[in-house]
Amino acid sequence: MHRWIGAGPEDRKHILSELGVDSMDRLFATIPDEVRVDRLELPGPRDDGSLLAELEQLANGNVTQDEMPSFLGTGVYRHVEPAVVDAVLQRAEFFTSYTPYQPEISQGTLQAIFEYQTIITRLAGLEVANASLYDGVTAMVEAALTAHRVHRGKRNRVVVAETVHPVYRRVLATYTEPLGLEVVVVPAGPDGRLDPERAAAAIDDGTCCLIVQSPNFLGVIEDLAAAAEGAHGKGALAVQVVTEAASLGLLRGGGDHGFDIVCGEAQSFGIPASFGGPHLGFFATSRKYMRQMPGRLVGQTVDTDGRRAFCLTLATREQHIRRTKATSNICSNHGLMLIAATVWLELLGGGGLGELAAACLACSEDLKRRISGLDGGWRLAYPESSTFNEFLLLGPGSGAELRDRLVQEGVLAGVPSRLWGGGWPDGLLVAVTERTTRSDVEALLAALGRVV
Amino acid sequence: MSVPSDLLYTKTHEWMRREGDLAVVGITHYAQDQLGEVVYVELPEVGRSAGPGEELGTLESVKAVSEFFAPAGGEVVEVNERLNDEPNLVNDDPFGGGWLVKMRIREESGLLDAAAYDRLVAEESH
Numbered sequence: 001m002h003r004w005i006g007a008g009p010e011d012r013k014h015i016l017s018e019l020g021v022d023s024m025d026r027l028f029a030t031i032p033d034e035v036r037v038d039r040l041e042l043p044g045p046r047d048d049g050s051l052l053a054e055l056e057q058l059a060n061g062n063v064t065q066d067e068m069p070s071f072l073g074t075g076v077y078r079h080v081e082p083a084v085v086d087a088v089l090q091r092a093e094f095f096t097s098y099t100p101y102q103p104e105i106s107q108g109t110l111q112a113i114f115e116y117q118t119i120i121t122r123l124a125g126l127e128v129a130n131a132s133l134y135d136g137v138t139a140m141v142e143a144a145l146t147a148h149r150v151h152r153g154k155r156n157r158v159v160v161a162e163t164v165h166p167v168y169r170r171v172l173a174t175y176t177e178p179l180g181l182e183v184v185v186v187p188a189g190p191d192g193r194l195d196p197e198r199a200a201a202a203i204d205d206g207t208c209c210l211i212v213q214s215p216n217f218l219g220v221i222e223d224l225a226a227a228a229e230g231a232h233g234k235g236a237l238a239v240q241v242v243t244e245a246a247s248l249g250l251l252r253g254g255g256d257h258g259f260d261i262v263c264g265e266a267q268s269f270g271i272p273a274s275f276g277g278p279h280l281g282f283f284a285t286s287r288k289y290m291r292q293m294p295g296r297l298v299g300q301t302v303d304t305d306g307r308r309a310f311c312l313t314l315a316t317r318e319q320h321i322r323r324t325k326a327t328s329n330i331c332s333n334h335g336l337m338l339i340a341a342t343v344w345l346e347l348l349g350g351g352g353l354g355e356l357a358a359a360c361l362a363c364s365e366d367l368k369r370r371i372s373g374l375d376g377g378w379r380l381a382y383p384e385s386s387t388f389n390e391f392l393l394l395g396p397g398s399g400a401e402l403r404d405r406l407v408q409e410g411v412l413a414g415v416p417s418r419l420w421g422g423g424w425p426d427g428l429l430v431a432v433t434e435r436t437t438r439s440d441v442e443a444l445l446a447a448l449g450r451v452v
Numbered sequence: 453m454s455v456p457s458d459l460l461y462t463k464t465h466e467w468m469r470r471e472g473d474l475a476v477v478g479i480t481h482y483a484q485d486q487l488g489e490v491v492y493v494e495l496p497e498v499g500r501s502a503g504p505g506e507e508l509g510t511l512e513s514v515k516a517v518s519e520f521f522a523p524a525g526g527e528v529v530e531v532n533e534r535l536n537d538e539p540n541l542v543n544d545d546p547f548g549g550g551w552l553v554k555m556r557i558r559e560e561s562g563l564l565d566a567a568a569y570d571r572l573v574a575e576e577s578h
Contacts (some may be wrong), residue, residue, distance in 0.1 A: 152497070159458075291492065292510075317516040325517070 011286070013221070031035045044132025063262025063412065065273070069440035070412040074217065074245040074419075075136070075165055076276065077268045079415055080421060080435060085270045088343045090337065103312045109164055109335065110310035113298040116342040122350075123248040124284035125255025126260035130295035131333040133281030137171045140164075140211065140241040142283060142294045142328060143261045147209035147237040148181065149292040149327070155208035155236070161194040163216035166420035172211075181208075187291045189424050192220040192382035192392065194341055194414055200230050209237040209261075212348070213416045214254070215247050217430075218424060219390035220382055228258035237261060237289075245269055246433070251356030255286075270344025278335040292316060294328030351372045359434040360389035367432060374445070376452035379415075381425045393419055394427035402428050407449035456547055457467045460523065464505070467547065468523040468563065471554075478551040479511065479520055479542065482573045488513040490542040495531040496553065502526070505558065505564035507551060511542065520552060524560030528553050 012024070021027050028036070065078060069079045072078075075427065089095060093108055103110060111221050113131045119131035133139045144158045158176060160169055160186050169185065176183055189195035194212055205208055210231035214222035224240060233237040240254030242264030254262040267279040291314065301315030317327040348356060370392055371378055381392035395402050399416030406413035406428075414428030432441075459467045465483035469476045484490065492512040501559065502508055502522040508536050510519050535541060541550040 290492070316512050316515070322517050323521070 012035075012182050043268055053324075063407065063411065064298055067414050068407075068410055069436075070442075071242070071414050071430045071432060071436070071444060072297065074168070074177050074415040074429050075265060076279075077244055077246065077270050077389075077431060077433055078273060079246060079270070079433050081270060081272060081348055082285050082344070084326075084347060085340050085343045089340050094339050096174045096337065100347060104309070107310055109339075110298050110312070110415045111285065112276055112342050113296075113333070113335070114300055114340050115346070116308050116338050118297060119342065120266075120282050120284050123245070123253050123326065124282075125253035125257075126259075126262055126284040127287045128290045128293065129253075129282065129284040129373070130293055130297055132338045133263075133283055133330060134334060135277060135279040135281045135296055136241065136243055136263070136267075137165075137168050139263040139281030140239070141172050141175045141265045141284045142167050142281075142330065143239045143241070144176065144181070144209055144211065144296065144326065145179075146261060146289065147239065150178075150237060150289055151208045156180060156205050157184060157207040158209055158211065158213040159184045159186060159199065159202045159207050159236070161185075161199070161222070161232075162187045162423060163192070163194060163220070163222070164211055164213040164241060165217045167424055168213070168241065170244070170420070183374065188218070191385045192216070192218040192424065193222050193385060194227060196223070196226050196230060199227065203230060203234045203236055205232055207231075207236040209239050211241060213241045213243060213264075214251075215242075215244055215388040215390065217243075217422075217429075218382065218392050219387040219429065220372045220385045221388060223310050224254050224257035225257065228254070231260065231426075238254050238372070239263065244388065244431075246353070246357050246360060247354075250361060251357075251388065255284065255291070257284070260289060266337075266341050269341035278334065278337055280334050280341055290314065290328060294330040295330075323370070331406070356434050357388075360432060363432040363436050363441070364389045364391065367430070367444070370441075370445055371448070376446055376449065378448050381427055387435060390403035390429055390431040392425065393430045394425055395448070398426045399428050402451065405451045406447050409450055410448040411444050411449065413444060428446065454493045454547070455566045455570050457536055457566040459529075459547070460563040461566070462505075462521065462523045462563060462570075463572060464521050465471060466523045469546045470557075472541065473556060474529065475512045475555050475557050476524070476551050477508075477520075477553050478546055479522055480492075480569070480573075481507060484504065484550070487518060487542075490539045491534075493539045493542065493552070495535065496528050498528055499533060500528045500556075502528070504562075507523050513558040522555065523563060524555070524557045526555040526559070529552040530558050534548040539576070 011412050116131040158181055173183055186199045186202050212227045214220050214224055216222055228238040239261045240259045245266045246268040263283040265279055266282045271279055277358040297314050298310055301309055301311050303309040321324040321332040377396040379394050399418055403416050414430040417429050418426045459465050459469050465480045467478050467480050490511055490513050492509040496508045506522050507519045508515055508522050524547045532551050
């Protein structure tokens, strides 16, 4: 077999016989029928010019966030995108390099990672952060697995608030099912928050962690101190997941409320929505659990001449050294996204991030107040609960109907709250950011006024 | 290399000292020398049962992580808590302050005496 050329029929036969299966169909037998493609019905060859034209025409059928006022959120947010982020990112030193196998050669990359880790620990209110994970979803799953390891695999229950993003919970189920972990979902109370009594009932001596999202999927800020107490009362770890990292500019990270792990999605820090990725997973924990933390870790040290230098540290936990006994099978990080986030955060500074978050909150509060004054059946689902920059809006129709009617009115007004199921009222999750303009708000209110 | 004559040894470089029906367990001078500076010791829980040769915990050095094993079958009755703050005791005093666990021994077989272990080390270092 040639190294650079794909396998031919003879090679395939050889590989199959080595594997001990008699056909390709047998090899792929574990793939469920409903997702298998028997034959790709592709049209014949085309020249690239006409193909591009057709693709462009198809793409023009989409509505982008640049074409209509947009209030879409639920885990992906449109914050400021200063040109300097891209300019730094596209420098060849950063852009072309994968995490090098002798990482200490790339002091610049390591320094960026170290600065990123430092910022994340401060935002999370914890002592250690890793060099990032793929996205918020995998970061949350890794947090559950970390808690499982901390308890030496003896506590097999993961308790998760229903108000954790439904997609995040789905991925959690994907990971935990084959490991034999039981996931118990605690429904939200009438205020859109984790119901503390039901949470307490779900957490038992076999629970490795409680996972709470704050601000949660419904936009509501959870009572983190109470949640941490509930988890710790039974010896379980408390895990906070954050899907709107900009909130950390205003709200204390879970570490300050006693949480053991704070993780989530850092897309808000200067990374475009793109197509839902690549984004950036962050993960922070206390010193006590750092050896059970997944992923790479950069430390600061001195070289032989006593000058400041950066190095990978605690690498002995990792796959390239420990093989199957590694702490986790995460052996990389999202370097480029991390650099984007670090440049963005350092450009804003702590004060800037605080101002940005305050602008989000002010815009959201203003919009909530004005919606409360509307006629036509529009109302807030949880008027008494505190939110950051997103809230559940109920109106004359289901969330999906409202979304469609408001698109007709020229506004991307929000994401249907039951798009992925959920036991909460069916409405629209409406998000704002510092990029939401006065005219966006006026356009939304006018559109709401026309949809009755 | 120091190989005290009053101890029993394993092929995986643990040592064991009988104290009544208990046994103190550690790793040998040779093992700590091979491992390099130990920075973290992951100890088992007290009450943990293990068969002979079963993994009890891990020793993390600046260059590697390796497991240590029960030299004989039994139950862990005590772990060396000092190692949480002073993992370097494994290097500095492997046969003394750097002990890892105490076990109540239920079954043992195939342990080496000092002379046999000395020969094993001599072969391995070639």
